[in-house]
Amino acid sequence: MKNILRLTTILLLALVSGAMAASLVHSADAETIHGILKKIGYKASLGVNGAGVPEISINTKGNQIVYLYFFDDDKRRAGYEGLQLMACSSVSGEVPPEMISYWNQTHRYAKAYGDENGSICIESDLDLSLGLVLDSAMKVFMKKFMQNLDAYELELIGR
Amino acid sequence: MTKIKILALSVLLLAAGAAAQSVVTATDATQVTRVLSANDYEFGLDAEDDGTPIVKLQVGDGYNAILFFYDDNPGQPGYESLQLYIGFAVDGKISLATINDWNYNYRFARSYLDDDLDPVLESDLDLSGGVVLENTLLVFLQNFEAALESFVTEVVGK
Numbered sequence: 469m470k471n472i473l474r475l476t477t478i479l480l481l482a483l484v485s486g487a488m489a490a491s492l493v494h495s496a497d498a499e500t501i502h503g504i505l506k507k508i509g510y511k512a513s514l515g516v517n518g519a520g521v522p523e524i525s526i527n528t529k530g531n532q533i534v535y536l537y538f539f540d541d542d543k544r545r546a547g548y549e550g551l552q553l554m555a556c557s558s559v560s561g562e563v564p565p566e567m568i569s570y571w572n573q574t575h576r577y578a579k580a581y582g583d584e585n586g587s588i589c590i591e592s593d594l595d596l597s598l599g600l601v602l603d604s605a606m607k608v609f610m611k612k613f614m615q616n617l618d619a620y621e622l623e624l625i626g627r
Numbered sequence: 628m629t630k631i632k633i634l635a636l637s638v639l640l641l642a643a644g645a646a647a648q649s650v651v652t653a654t655d656a657t658q659v660t661r662v663l664s665a666n667d668y669e670f671g672l673d674a675e676d677d678g679t680p681i682v683k684l685q686v687g688d689g690y691n692a693i694l695f696f697y698d699d700n701p702g703q704p705g706y707e708s709l710q711l712y713i714g715f716a717v718d719g720k721i722s723l724a725t726i727n728d729w730n731y732n733y734r735f736a737r738s739y740l741d742d743d744l745d746p747v748l749e750s751d752l753d754l755s756g757g758v759v760l761e762n763t764l765l766v767f768l769q770n771f772e773a774a775l776e777s778f779v780t781e782v783v784g785k
Contacts, residue, residue, distance in 0.1 A: 492650070492759060539734075552734065565723035572730065572739035576710065576751045579737035581730040593734045598766045601650060601757035608756040 492599045495547035498522035498538055504606045505536075512536075528614065530621065532557070542597065549597040553613045556589040557625045563588050571624055578616035580624055590620040650757045653705030656680035656696065662761045668768075679706075686713070687772045687779075699755065707755045709764075711771045712747065715783045719744035729782050736774035738782065748778045
């Protein structure tokens with residue numbers, strides 16, 4: 469009888485710990501995201517913008533600065549639901565808009581556009597409200613953005 | 628004996644809860660169409676020439692979109708990512724400047740002019756980090772429908 473009780477308790481604990489190990493988030497704070505970026509090997513600095521909203525700057529191997537912006541899409545929920553990675557580069561001469569459109573046609577998970585300063589930018593969004601396993605979602609998000617950043621630099625910026 | 632019954636029942640309830648909320652890193656057409664059916668989306672299941680499923684569905688105010696499945700990791704079963712796609716035949720009347728402005732102003736989707744100079748709206752969802760499929764798919768669709776609303780107003784309607 470005691471053995472059955474013990475076995476059942478172990479099963480219960482295993483199930484609960486399994487559920488916790490894969491716990492999902494629907495938002496996150498800046499410190500948590502900063503900590504994950506550092507843990508997976510990025511040189512990241514946490515600061516705040518003029519409106520007091522946190523932002524993270526990330527130095528890439530190619531010396532391109534990537535910014536990570538936070539969006540509070542659901543004010544009822546604590547933390548930030550939207551994350552955005554963005555990098556912009558000024559280019560000598562004009563990048564034909566057809567080329568930017570073609571880039572968007574042929575790449576996934578990011579988009580390119582020209583901004584009002586004449587720079588060409590690349591941007592990618594992650595909606596945490598989807599309900600994600602945060603550490604692994606951040607790893608995938610960063611990996612895909614860095615792959616797209618390489619393609620953007622090669623195909624649009626020309627370096 | 629009652630204690631055992633209560634514990635056994637607890638295990639079953641937990642297991643059922645875990646199954647309902649299980650984290651997946653890939654999916655297939657059966658799982659996706661089950662979610663679409665349960666949430667009253669109108670859709671039809673089809674397949675590409677190589678057998679990869681595609682779902683044609685109605686989004687927003689009755690617009691015809693396509694959901695593509697991507698087998699990013701052929702070593703693993705299922706499809707690790709999805710893409711929502713919608714194109715509009717407008718006889719080349721949309722400028723690249725309009726497309727650029729839309730990309731600059733909106734999140735969660737990307738637009739471009741295709742080979743026929745028709746505007747396209749696209750969005751990608753990567754499942755490989757781990758998600759609860761139903762919740763994630765529904766938010767993905769809602770984000771796409773919100774992006775589509777602005778796209779129709781600011782790009783296609785111009």
